[in-house]
Amino acid sequence: MIDKLHTTLSAHRLQVLLALALLAVAIGAYGAWRWSALFGPSEDTSHVVVSGNIEAHESVLSVTQVQAPIVYLPFDEGAYVKRDTVLARLDDSLYRQQTEIDRTDLDIATAQISANESTLAATHNSVVSDQFDLAEKRLDLGRNETLLKSNAVSVQARDLALTAERQSAATLAHDQALVEVASNNIALARANRAAADAKLKLDQVMLSYTVLRAPFDGVIAVREAELGELAGAGVAIFTIDELDHVWLRAYVNEPDIGKVRLHESVDVTTDTYPGKTYRGRVSFISPQAEFTPKTVETHAERVTLVYRIRVDIDNPTHELLPGMPADASIALLAAGK
Structure with a gap:
């Protein structure tokens, strides 16, 4: 009788323990579900997901x-x-007409150079002729000086030869001065042509601006x-947008920035095209920390130090548009590697 009672108590105790165990499992499952519902799934430490907006040049x-x-x-x-x-x-029409005027001025300046070069050549020839004439006049003067000593010519004839020699020297000096003037005129004409050419090029640029x-x-x-x-x-x-190559501006928390590498591959997704993943790469990591932009809602997140990053994305189909929200999943590497 005692043994039977002992057996009954043991069975009852076993049932109680089993019921408590099942209750504990149920409470644990419920707690896990509530934790997940309230705080989200457990954090994946191998990747970080950042959000931002698509931007374009x-x-x-x-x-x-x-x-x-x-x-x-x-x-x-x-x-x-x-x-x-x-x-x-x-x-x-006005700018085109101005270029035509400039071309005419350039042609005139070019023609002026040719005219001055011809003048210079003629003046050079005059100088050569003057030099021969002066040499002849000096010979005549020398003969008359010699003949005057033997009274073969009069003093008047010697004086006329002297005057002719002086006139020839003056003519040579005059024509030599004209050579210098003609040379200066050529230099001035070339400067005018350079100015006219520059003016034409400037007005051609102005014409191109139309x-x-x-x-x-x-x-x-x-x-x-x-x-x-x-x-x-x-x-x-x-306003024109360059959509072949866009980028995502996002922010990484300070504890994770040491695990993000420049040129690292990134998976980018958008709500607009669910299920589609775009390949990108980290092209920029800001060297300076900043507070989270004010567009973030909670104060706790706004005062968190973050680093701005840029993720370049090829966009040949132009599906990604400026301002479109997007998420980027970045694989975290061990710090220092």
């Missing part, structure tokens, strides 16, 4: 140094254009002008 295009109405504007927003494509053209070209392959994001509008320096006509 963006240029606001306007004309430079000129002012004229727009007469050609072939593209609308969303158009893809290649580098050097003509995006806009201004009325260039044509607005795409600085790179890209997509027109904003068209800010219409045909007939007066375009001028600093007045925006187009």
Whole structure:
């Protein structure tokens, strides 16, 4: 009887212990589920996921140094254009006319050089002739001086020969001065031609400013002008985005930055294209820490020190657009490796 009672108590105790064990397991499972629901899954220490926005090289295009109405504007927003494509053209009639005037001035300056060179050549010939004439006049003077000593000629004849020699010397000096003048005129004409050529080139540059070209392959994001509008320096006509190569600006917490490497491969995902992964690489790590940007909601996160990084992403299909939110998964390496 006692043995039977002992057996019954042991079985009851075993059932109680088993029930307590099952209860403990249930409580543990429930606690794990609640922890996961409240705080998320356990942190993966092999990767860090950072969030940011897609950015692209963006240029606001306007004309430079000129002012004229727009007469050609072939593209609308969303158009893809290649580098050097003509995006806009201004009325260039005034600038084209100025270049024609400059060409005429250049031709005149060139002709003036030729005229002065001809003058110089003629003056050189005159100097040579003057030199021969002076030599002859000096011989005549010498003969008359000799003949005067023997009374073969009169004093008047000797004086006439002396006057002729002096006149010939003066003519030679005059023509030699004209050679110098002609040489200076050639130098001046060449300077004028150089100035005219520079003026023509400057106005040709101004003429080229009446044509607005795409600085790179890209997509027109904003068209800010219409045909007939007066375009001028600093007045925006187009905004163009370079979408072939975009980047993600993101921030890494200070404890993890030592485990991120430059040129490291990165997986980038977006909410817009779920399930699709874009390959990128870390192209920049800021050398300076900063506080988390104010766009982060909680105060605790805003006062956390972070480092800005840039992840370059090839975007041949132009799916990734500026401002689009994206996440990047970065494999963490051991610090110092």
